[in-house]
Amino acid sequence: MKRNLKNMYVYALLLILLSCGSGGSKSGGASASPTPSTPIPLTPSEPVIGVNDVYYDNAIVIREKYFQYLPENPNRINNSITSDAVKKIPSTAGTPITKQDYEVSAGVPMSRKIFVHNFGTTQQVTDFSSDLADSNSYRAAIGAELMDEYIARVNSYAGDNLYIWPAGDAKGNKNPSLQGGLPYFENSLEKSWINVVALANKPGTTGLEWKDLEPLSNAGVAKSWTITAVSEDGTSAKAAENVATVAGQLYEKFPGMKMEMIRQIILSTATDIGALGTDDIFGIGLLNGAKALGGPVYINDKIVVPASKTWEFSNYIRGGKLEKEGAGKLILKGDTGFYSWQNTEINGGILDIRGRHSSGIKIGSAGTLITNSNTKIGKDVINKGILKNVGKGAIIEGNYTAEYGSVTEAEIGTKLIVKGTVKIDGRERNQALGSTLRVLNNNYVTAEPTTATVIEAEKGIEGKFEKVETDELINGKVENTENSIKATISRKNVEDYVNNLSDSDEMQKNTAKNVEVSFKELDKKIEEGNADISKFALSAAKLQKNSLSSSSSALDSLSGQIYASAQALTFQQSQTVNKDLSNRLVMLGTLDNVGDKFGLWISGIGASGKLKQDGYAEGKTKVYGGEVGIDKKFGENLILGTALSYSNANVKFNRHGGESDSGNFGISLYGRVGNNNNPLYAQGRVGLGFVDSKVERDIILSSTDVSRAKIKHNDKVISGYLETGYDVKKGDFVFTPFVGISHDTVQRDAFNEENSQFGLKADKKTYNQTSGLAGIRASQSFNFKNGSKATVQGYVTHQRALNNEDLSFEASYSGLPNAKFKVKGIGLSKNQTWVGAGVLNEVTPNFAWYLNYDGKVDKKVRNNVFTTGVRVNF
Template sequence: MINLKPAIEAGYTGRGVEVGIVDTGESVGSISFPELYGRKEHGYNENYKNYTAYMRKEAPEDGDGKDIEASFDDEAVIETEAKPTDIRHVKEIGHIDVVSHIIGGRSVDGRPAGGIAPDATLHIMNTHDGTKNEIMSAAIRNAWVKLGERGVRIVNNSFGTTSRTGTADHFQIANSEEQYRQALLAYSGGDKTDEGIRLMQQSDYGNLSYHIRNKNMLFIFSASNDAQAQPNTLTLLPFYEKDAQKGIITVAGVDRSGEKFNGSNHCGITAMWCLSAPYEASVRFTRTNPIQIAGTSFSAPIVTGTAALLLQKYPWMSNDNLRTTLLTTAQDIGAVGVDSKFGWGLLDAGKAMNGPASFPFGDFTADTKGTSDIAYSFRNDISGTGGLIKKGGSQLQLHGNNTYTGKTIIEGGSLVLYGNNKSDMRVETKGALIYNGAASGGSLNSDGIVYLADTDRSGANETVHIKGDLQLGGEGTLYTRLGKLLKVDGTAMTGGKLYMSARGKGAGYLNRTGQRVPFLSAAKIGRDYSFFTNIETDGGLLASLDSVEKTAGSEGDTLSYYVRRGNAARTASAAAHSAPAGLKHAVEQGGSNLENLMVELDASESSATPETVETAAADRTDMPGIRPYGATFRAAAAVQHANAADGVRIFNSLAATVYADSTAAHADMQGRRLKAVSDGLDHNATGLRVIAQTQQDGGTWEQGGVEGKMRGSTQTVGIAAKTGENTTAAATLGMGHSTWSENSANAKTDSISLFAGIRHDAGDIGYLKGLFSYGRYKNSISRSTGADEHAEGSVNGTLMQLGALGGVNVPFAATGDLTVEGGLRYDLLKQDAFAEKGSALGWSGNSLTEGTLVGLAGLKLSQPLSDKAVLFATAGVERDLNGRDYTVTGGFTGATAATGKTGARNMPHTRLVAGLGADVEFGNGWNGLARYSYAGSKQYGNHSGRVGVGYRF
């Protein structure tokens, strides 16, 4: 009914907020019930055993009888120590307990808490007189004093009197104005001494007035249950002291249908500071039956609990801010607008958590305090005749379309506009106004910062609209960027500092000849652009700003910047000087690729027809002097206007080195598998053997601060057999999966390969080997490209390897052998053409054929440990006799003619190899093997582990 769910789902519980509850009841609330345990309770009645006796003294008698002076002594404050399991039997649940539970009851044993702000700190002030079952005026006033001293900001008051009940020491409506006058006489007359304040606080009105004005407290009162046209007389203070409205809210009761509770008083003359809330409460304490109870006493705490949630979200809010937000966000019920029955309407807690919906009471001062890294948001549309005064160092964001007509003044921190704002604005020297996206506002006078920010990531140009005049003072700064247009309906008076950035997507594509880009237009520019006392520019990666020009046209005056693009190849070459050594080549190659593309785009733009422009992209964006259209223009423009500090990263991404690098890593891994087959031919076992092996690889390439990593796994099955007295042959089938990662690119390679080998022994002369492998692979790539784009692609290929080796066995020690082996291997890689998806700066590669001749030389030492176990150690070298070049020619997917090629890391031509291993015969034809091998150089290292089993028939 009160739309509380959004506040709960957002996680607001009242944590950190202190709430005062001035009330009465027979029980001792926070001590008795686990739902309220751990809260602070201050009592008045000396008869309660749970309380330390409080001082009681009688004031001098007068014509109205005795008045009891209540004292809440700090020494008598009881901090309850009850725990949830400390449950005491309570015969009667008091009024104070139900009110406290509604505001901040906690969940116990999984039962619904029922409390709106269960984590708020409750200061429960029991003002029961102990004899007459009445709440005492003096006790109330002293409770307010104590709460004020403790810094409590929100106070619930579910009590009061009306003209129908004139007993106790409360005043009557008939004499309320006189009491107000007498209460403030001494204080307003200049007696600001402690005695003057004490005299003032001796009356209800005076006490309220003092705490509203000086302690920033918000008092929430129930309207009372006398079915009267006027509410509780304690709520009438603002009728006599208008400024007291900021600290008092009257709460009337409504039933579930939204109709006024028959017993509830109306808002009456307090309508402007009154709203309505449900009067029916259902509360359940531990070991009690649910309590069904009704009355405005239980309407007020609903508003109080909501105020606590609001203060948790906006801890800087004053009493004026809180009551404005609670009242103006209420759901209008009854007669349209504020009425004497329902006031502002039914409490809407969810809407209140989005800030005020109107400024009807004058200016709304938002002193958000804090620092610039803290931000608060108002998301309601705000109307009203008041204005907004922004103070404090933190940020306040306005997300609604606001129609309030008062002025907006920014004295400190920043105010961000996400929507339209009708108000005229003033920015002081320590303030900042941020127009986010295509926001608009009234006239603007600024000696602070005016910042035109971006929101549209698609690159669409956004216009900030000032529906009035613009005055930029000499102390202020206008921050904007190329592609943003500040449109002024009236006269623009320029001054102060201009900071123009060429960074950002919306500036559009820049060609070599340059163009004029407007940044401010007005019906009239009252001063020459040179009146900016200081002009600073922040060029993009390939965008340079030359000069400001002023032009006059039929629709007004315009200030523009003349801008042109730089040469990508030269810019990349300069960036490569500061790049890590391992990136220099790729950075230069990426710059060359981009320059080729932009030459094509320049020509395409100059010859474009309306038809080709229209079909280039459905989401085309236009700007005077520039025609950014199509995904390719947008992607290239984003690079042009990117941060120059990101140049190395961007140019490197445009080289797409991951294709060449991951292919080289795969070729190296297939070579390791072929070597495993070659080693298996050295067995002298007779008969047919069946082989099953698994091999794991981990490789790292590192050069000049740049790193690439490979991980791989291959499972193989095969056979080996003696095919003659001196000849052994083997064949295996392997399935492999590997990954390669570098910078912001990743590759996954899946392959299936056939491996075969034959060895012929020629006696003392030695032996000869022939090796062969053929595999197909699929390389799947995912990478970042350009300024802020992502591309994915896959490429298929084959790799064939042919090897010829010769070796000789030399006796070693008594039982071992030393084998010297050498030969050649030829790698032939063929790769299909491919095209990446997802980015106009993705790569479209041509087919590739590359052959590499590899020289092989090595030593192998074998040493039997027994007739069933042999140890092995190997060492050798591999060298590519011609360059292994897996770079891919082609062009960007968004180009039609421009060509280039991918980059490639400087993979080592010479690799050292070494290994250790053992073969073991298990018996009954079974055998096993284990191998560790290493291949690498100064920049590259591959570690491989292999285990397998075999069976000899």
């Protein structure tokens, strides 16, 4: 009996204490007696507010201590982010909503959309009946077809839509409209539904000051899926539109995120206002657009990030458990407070942790964990996939286990600190190697070995890594001590490495030799402590991480062969002009009349060909241009003239060789001794050309570091040609053996590819080639009754260079100008053969037209030249 009385006394005392702490009501008004046990002030200096108080000092209570309300941006929305995923329903305000409003076309529903609605019923959701037989049933009010559509789409995996509704504009309503509260009747809709309560200016106020705001239709029975937003125009439709804007921003920031998770983020990041927690007036809280963009604040589900996508969560995440799925990347920028007794699981893709992480982590075989300088993992880490440490101070509070088949990636200069024990399963099982240590380095590695601790274990290390991997151009080895794992790295000799590749060619070997010359100079500068080479060292580090196999685009792009090979095109341009002038001079020896005063001729030139040499990139060439000349006969046998020419040449090389365009303006003096009545002749030209060259090419250091070099240089070409021969005639047929000599000098200007550390820099260079030639020419003339005459001719010429000119030159990389090397490319041919054919038609004594084809065939260069033109005698 005494015991019962004692219990009754205790219960009574508890009831009294509880009643003393109730202070206030959900409907409004300040508490008469604040509750000391739950101090949640607006700022540290403000008075304590009771847990059930909705208003304090005539303003709605804000229950987040450091939340700052801004009247100029009350919902904290970043208006610079827009989304096409937001669709207004209905598209025409005031019209009834139908199933068709949610369709792309007839019978084809929209998916992955955010539907924001601009009105609902004026009656409250509780005014309708759940009895479907009742004329006032919710189903009858919505419409059977539309109701079925909502249920089907929300519960369909393919739907993945979000439905946002205004609660209504009636201040006296304790519940929202039927549409906003529809999950009250159909519970399955809640996961895709958001009801929005509007905060609007009180009558007689403007400016959206916090103290001047009041709610319109309340959350009521829909409080679990309700959020409150400030309405700039005083309607709940505008409030709903603000929520939809934030949902659209989340859709854009987190590509591929399910609408259900977008909904959860919006609701969970809301600022608690009014009564503590979810309440009947405001629902879960006030929309906070800025915080929502930081991702969720609570996770207890699978996070599926699609392949090639990256999501970054910056909010503090409390409680729950994380399961990372999908092939994409999830970055946890902020600290997390996951339940310590439940391990985070990485079953796919990448989890990048940049702060504190309270739980342990299990890395699945398809998962990757990245730790950084500020990473601190509270429990054990078990690795069956990949752990990549890129931070100097990453800490695992428990043990680290590298199971067989796993990879541990460690950067030189970083150190993973394990407070417990490191356990390495290095045994071979089922013909598969044990765990692997992959040593990484983002800095340039010299030939001199560098040793650093990559893992440190306070309680010791058990086992060893079966396999050690490094980047392709880096040597590496690992050794264990009692409490640490140390890695030693040094660079390989690039020239030796490429020379030992089974299918590397001459261009790649020469590039590797040039890179090695530069790396040796860089090693020397680093040893001397020279800071001026830091930019070049950074670029060199990117190159070291690249694959320099024979299929590597990096080696091909670094060759710079275009600057050597393209000079062959400049020589080719000069030869094209030579051929046209040579044909015109032969024409002068064929014409019956060259003009009493002077002759004027105009030619159009078109040519195409190839620059090709084993072991180098191949270039396709095109030349277009024209030439105009004027000449005069002096005496019986001498003709002298001058010509102006312009041609544009283009060459495109494969294998990342680049492209070159050059415009060549030239002036020539030419002459011929001997006419069609004099069998012995001599003819020749001297010319000067001015070439404007443009070169564009890619410089590839890695898949993410590709720069385009664009340079211009001005060159000069000096040309000479002399030919003599003897015409053997029989009737209208002429056979002519001839010999000659030609010379070309090309003066290439200096250039510097400054926009890349591995761009080329070279001084000016002069190239010369002198050649002897011999050939035969045959022609047949036809005289017509109308007085015109046509001459058809053909020839074969063989030309042999009297000197070797390989077009190579000395250069350096722009970031390290002291390391000189030789750049090679397609050289000039020692021997070449020309064949040609043409027709000359003397229509009248004063007018003629002509057409010629000249073709060059040799191992390195192929050129096909077509010329056509007219001559007028005066």
